Amino acid sequence: MVKELELKTIKAHINPHFIFNSLNSIRALVDENPERARRAITELSTILRSSMQADKSESAPLERELSIVKDYLALENMRFEDRLRIEYLVDDETLVLPVPPMMLQTLVENAIKHGISKQIHGGVVRIKSNVRNSFHELSVENTGYLNGYASSGGFGLSSTTNRLTLLYGNKAKFEIRQAEPNLVEAKVLIPLEADH
Secondary structure (H helix, E strand, C coil): HHHHHHHHHHHHHHHHHHHHHHHHHHHHCCCCCCHHHHHHHHHHHHHHHHHHHHHHCCCCHHHHHHHHHHHHHHHHHHHHHHHHHEEEEECCCCCCCCEECHHHHHHHHHHHCCHHHCCCEEEEEEEEEEECEEEEEEEEEEECCCCCCHHCHHHHHHHHHHHHHHHHCCCCCCEEEEEECCCCEEEEEEECCCCC
């Protein structure tokens, strides 16, 4: 019961946080390009519908989570235009694997907020998913620098760690690191046969 309550509390925090950031993206478009702003509002309503459905379960297939992320990135693409490049390196066999709802979206949101938005020329957000050593490896890479953000425990990072611990105990892992001089990687390892 406590576990269920904690999961619900964490989920309740994620969605308002996500809505707030999305509304800021749309606000940036209103004066500049009203037609794009209208399209962005349609995009946001699709995302909100998806996130409301996601709230009802502890896990969802990666394929569904990817579709939410694609809607979110379409919204952010309107704001960043050529400054945001998106790459997907997703192994098809991982599309059916269960992941915590909205977790991937949170990691992508952090990649944009703390990475791409701080780069004058923008950069890349790369989503990778594969199976290795009995784990589902799911990672989000972005152009940028950690600059102490990981140690400061930003909201998205602490909620990701908490959710993984609640769902998988100490079997799942989450790390964020400076993978290359100008590339940050946030990686989640989910055990393939997890005891819930």
